[in-house]
Amino acid sequence: MLNTVTNFNRCSPTATLVQIPNYFTLSKQTIINLLKKCSSLKQLESAYAVMIKTNANQDNFLANQFISIACSTFRRIDYAVLATTQMGNPNGFVYNAIIRGFIHCSSFPIQGLLLYLEMLRKQICPTSYTFASIVKGCTLISGLELGEAVHAHVWKFGFASNLYVQTALIDFYSNSCRIVETRQVFDEMPERDVFAWTTMIMAYVRAGDLHSARRLFDEMPERNTASWNTMVDGYAGVGDIEAATVLFNEMPKRDLISWTTMINCYAQNKHYIEALAVFNEMKSQGISPDEVTMATVISACAHIGALDLGKEIQLYVMQNGFDLDVYLGSALIDMYAKCGSLDRALVVFFKLREKNLFCWNSVIEGLAVHGYAQESLAMFGRMEKENIKPNGVTFISVLSACTHAGLVEEGRKRFLSMSNDYSIPPEIQHYGCMVDLLGKAGLLEDALELIEGMPMEPNSVIWGALLGGCKLQKNLDVAQIAVQKLMTLEPNNSGYYTLLINMYAEANRWSEVAKVRSNMKVLGVEKTCPGSSWIEIDSSVHLFAASDKSHQCLGKIYVTLGALDEHLKLVNHQSEGGVM
Template structure:
């Protein structure tokens, strides 16, 4: 075009800048910027807005701000673009300052700020802005749902979804996939079924994203048959779908089926990733398939050039430890290319408890005390092991040490179940639930039945209470 001496217009330059941003062509974009200046388009609104976005895509927010400050006029899109640039680079303080200076705001501006706070985990600020919005679109609602889901606030995510539908806002595919994932983490099977039905009745395309979310949700909620049914009905299956079904089979103890599914994935020429091997190694651990686990662990690096991460080592240490191969597990830890964490040492300690190996247990607990000095669980496990071999002197020393550093109390665990679309949450020793009297009465009755069956109810009751 330039060789033909055809004069470019503002549309030419704004399109060129967008192309440079898409191709990450910083040098070419800078050259185009020179042409913009030379051809007198340095004050054109659309062109300058494109430049602001272009430079912020490369993290050069100072250049974006310089272009913005030099603009003779600015519309709401220019303001939103510079605010988005600051959000993209993580400078929420500057983004908020500009947001408050804006003469007018549109829904996209509000969504940009909410998304920025959500990414930073600042729920209070995200909620405050969300509640202040006079008009919310599908992006506003989905951003808040995603915000809660990504930070494990799944009950809040479902509450926002219910509010969204009650306000007459129809969700899209992204919203549905996110909500299905929240159901999976909460074990909300009934609600998950309703959402699946809503998807089918409202003509949603069950693509690889919704499909993989449904597979994962049904598996995590205990309905493996439905999970497999969704998988086999999918017209197209990507890596996420295969990973979800392999993990579902592994979690439910179907190790052989999980491995068969993995081989089917290989036949379909779908290249596995690190997450795939976490599921495969977990399946081997559940079934005690030591040699198969070793083979898979080697295949990961030899055949697919995937470097083992802490999660993969954790699976292997757990597999070896549960099989009683504690020395092999210890050697694997020594050979790790990454620093072993509490999961690694915890898996080794669990194997030591199972196979009554005090020597290696002492090593594991020493490492765990350094990593998690306030976690009473590791101390208590070692106390129980000493008590089993009547080494009461050691028991006394550990209990005294626990008292000195203030880790006598065990951090209460919690769990939840879904009944009639309502999520009930329970914590250990908690009596705040309206039906707690009936629950403890039933536990006492079960304890009596266990005693009659030959078990020691005091130990079981201690775990439950």
């Protein structure tokens, strides 16, 4: 039995024992209490030694208790395996405990499924607890055919009406993208609790069917916080910020997940100031954030360049005992790099005890963006030496570093290395980096040849990168090719027309300027919406956009601008008069 699991540490019967007067007079309840009091592996080993000395390890109920504690409390499946293999005749409850341990508390769900087959061979009847775990195991390994077979067993053994088994099946079919079967299981349930309703709503959200999810949500006889969170997260996922906000505001009760979901909603949809506002409101409500919340908030600071606020949040992280793990670490590295504080980004990076790929990607990108191309490539080499396998994101940063430094041959070499050395097929972003690199180096023909040889259809980013290179090299011939493609892909984007107009103007080809402007008028192309920018003053972020008059300090701003304008005119006048 269980011969596929090896190399586990055996519990020693000679381990230090808990002080018990007489092993052979212990009651079952005493041993149960002993197991429940275990707070370390040493104590658990001692308790098991007591069970061996009193032969209590052959008691199915006590073995079940030991296995459950070993798996759920200490996540030691090897201890559970040892206890099971030392039993002469484990019953269904013991099998349920070890199956649950493999599926829920280890990275070996397939072993739990094999144990189910062993149960059947030994003619031990499964229970609802067995099927709840087995169905979860099928979900974890994405075993659709196996799950359908288990579903047949559910019917065979008479658990087709069991609430927990049916809920597990809803989750299984949902994860298998079988929404019709998911709804069929839900409709066949003779009774449903709030968790079953929420699981079905989550299935619709996962399938992107927000209309059905909301209809089911409105039909729920009762809702819990998880139900509300699921709907808010669903609207956030499709970018419907308004619906998510309305639902969030209507929630009768919010937990940490509710607040974090709403912060994520704003951050994912580039409403970073709103994300920070929700975070501040969350703190004012006395809700303590976790690592996920903090990583999202730090990321929001990165996108708006709020360095001072980012520093405050790092201080908050340190003062409130958060572990600086790879998630918070990579977020802080990214934030400091994007806010222009590369030194701080490097300090965080080198202080991390553990570094995953995201941390390496963040520091490589940070060095590349700040123009430290050689240092970025050196960091990539260091990552390789530490046997951290790069991904596509890593190579975007590496190719960007080559672009910043004009390292054409190095860029070509790295581009080929992706597929040759790491089996990473170049995606459209990587082609965009190469087109940008070649264009800025004046190799426009090479860039055009690369585009024509792409395995996928070039998008507007590719042609836009080529057009940017043409602008830099003042090459109108290739620019016209790029603009023709861009007019097809994004006919209403005025930016490309404007760039071409500027190029014609620089070449004194005014008739072409007039022609492009005329075409824009005929096609109804208008200038794009004005850009916006953020500025941080005293840890408060202010948003500005062209022609926007909504800022509360508008009057003071214009007075200051007027004074500056007058001062500049005076300086210019003095300069022309020979005073300066």
